[in-house]
Amino acid sequence: MPKRSVEIQKRSSEKHSKSVAAGLNITLGLFGVHRLYLGTAPQIPVIYTLTLGGGGFLMLSDLGVILFTKDLEQFSNNSQVIMWSKNEE
Numbered sequence: 001m002p003k004r005s006v007e008i009q010k011r012s013s014e015k016h017s018k019s020v021a022a023g024l025n026i027t028l029g030l031f032g033v034h035r036l037y038l039g040t041a042p043q044i045p046v047i048y049t050l051t052l053g054g055g056g057f058l059m060l061s062d063l064g065v066i067l068f069t070k071d072l073e074q075f076s077n078n079s080q081v082i083m084w085s086k087n088e089e
Helices: 018-031 033-038 043-055 057-068
Strands: none
Touching: 018 033, 018 043, 018 057, 033 043, 033 057, 043 057
């Protein structure tokens, strides 16, 4: 019996899916899980959890940004609490 090789295409760690980010925001957004998916400083999900997503405002505004932006990569690895604010590096 010949051996079959299966090639698995690895997803680039730099590409984030809008649908996954939006799904995480809707289900676990109060805890900042969508921000973990996009890559963020560890204290951001803690802030989201302690404030329950900024009283829901941060979670809802992040959902709007996720849904209506063309390129999510501009928000990846952002260490700011407000996702769309400029990342100072």
